[in-house]
Amino acid sequence: MNLLYHPAGADDALRAAMTELAVGRWMSMRGLLVETGSNWPLRSFRTRVLGIMAAGSDVVEAWLAEEPDSYDAQVMQARVSVERALRARRQQHASAGRLEQRARVLAASVSQHDWRDPVPWLCLLTLAQLDAGQVWREHRVRAAEPMLPAGPWGLLCEVHRRDPFSREAYHRMVQFLLARRVAEAGALAEVMDFSRWAASWAAEGSPLLLLPLYSLAEQFRRRGGRWRPATWRLQWAEEPTIGYTLRAYEGWFRKADSGLRSVSDLNHLACALWAGHKLVQAAEVFDAMGPYAAWEPWASVQDYGDQQDAAKALFLRARSESYTARSHARHRGPVAGQQTRPSA
Template identity: 30%
Template sequence: MSLFRRIRSSGPSLRPELDDVELGRVRRQLKSPGLPGQNSIQVDQVERLLRETGTDWDRRGHRFAVLAEVAAPSSVARTWRLRRPQNPDAQIFEAWVELIRGGHAGRMEDPRSAADNCYRAAELVPEDPTPWVVLLGILRLIRAESRDTLAVWNEITARDPWNREAHLQMLRYLSPEECGSRSAQLNFVDTVRSLVPPTAPAAAVELTALVDEHARTTAGGGVEALLVRRQWTHARAVSALDTALREWSRPGGLEHAAAPADLNLLAFALVQAGRPGETAEVFRRIDGAVTPWPWNLLGDPLQEFTYWQSRVAA
């Protein structure tokens, strides 16, 4: 049984924390208007929440990602790092916040400084994959050489073989839109499929690649975009959907921190494949924790999710 309390939803909502109750509480407090002394209180809350995850690298990565996103517009990360310059979590958090800011802007102001924070944290906690995960994101954003990126990838997988964030970063790094090609991406997916257990945190890599291909084809327009649903009838796509339906629906099938995000992905893919009748149980397990992507490929994510959930229920 998980030590982390999970949210029971009263209805669909965009919830970056997914089903992590404590993470949601701290995220909301980080979004609250600043008051005298509020910054210091927020630092204490972030520090405590991340410390509580211990060596649960999966939960730890999820919490870092959500908190870094919400803290990016504020000075919380810098305040924490200046207050505790030898705290590895503070160093990782500031680097992750800088990565988030760089992702929004399309470039990082000082990638070397953020990378140095990662290296210092890695020296202090050599068993932790998290600083290497942030470093991989930095290398992806600056379009680093594949040699350097692969070296960091190896550091991560040596510590956490099925790290979800790292697998998704590598998938996008190897895409034709970034530093790879369609064949490089497919080769990576094939390797993941052969190695990763079907319910591991990185199990959604193949479905993510299929949805990325769907979005790529749709954005290209023309006849191919009109016939995009045909992609979901290919043997590779059918096999990926069937495996996810079979493995993820079992009791205890998906237990990692971002499981609701993967279930959103599966529900979306089934809808696009013309198999909405098989999504009822998937929607039930999502329990209202809606993720912006991939529903935003269709329009407003909450409206699209609610529409398809209602259609399946009817």
């Protein structure tokens, strides 16, 4: 089975709209957003992916010129503006400040048009990571949880009111925390505290149950760049890490709507299960992926060679080992197979 690396993952309708977008056509994007309607998790995902792709062209501007009163076109303009501001900051471009201000104004404006839609608030929350010094008052709101630092909690609350347990919103908070203390060791501790807190009250089926796995992967990535085979799998097999992994497997993977499971989340869970020697469960997650894969976290857990080639090799190794373990468990019979399942 050939691996497919595509930001749309298994979302065929999104992939088709992106194909049209690549050649400068916006009608499919408009139709896709109408079809998505008020499915807020799906709308958040699709507008984010489309915004990243459209940021390098004038397709959204062309759409707005044809339909200046289109709310969806205005939302996509906000998404595109945010992505351009992020890119300008990463490239340390002289226009970064101007683009950030433009994106903030557009997102705030469009947020007034449909109070139900979380996407404009996601745009504002995304921009918070550019304010590492927390100059803006809305980025230094006191947290309700004493152990967590001040931050854009009001913006997070606005998203949560509209789309409870929004996957993107909580990942944006992680990005803010990392940017806020990018040069300080305490940043990773804050991210871990936040991830544990979010996962502790997340509902069954919520992708927030995977946040600790993302934070742990970030810790390994920032503390030396590569995980060493002799030690890193031991850490994933021990408590509390294996506990987070199994809770994500039981509480998210087995209970979430399969149509809303992101390729990134599936890859992080499969990697964590494989690393923690829960191979039968990992095989089930690999099944759910089908041919779709993501570079992370595999690109950050290899020791040698080209990053993408090594990431693909490690993915294939983990999948093969997981399938082999499941086959052996089946041959040993139901009792042996049950022993490989996580405890309740």
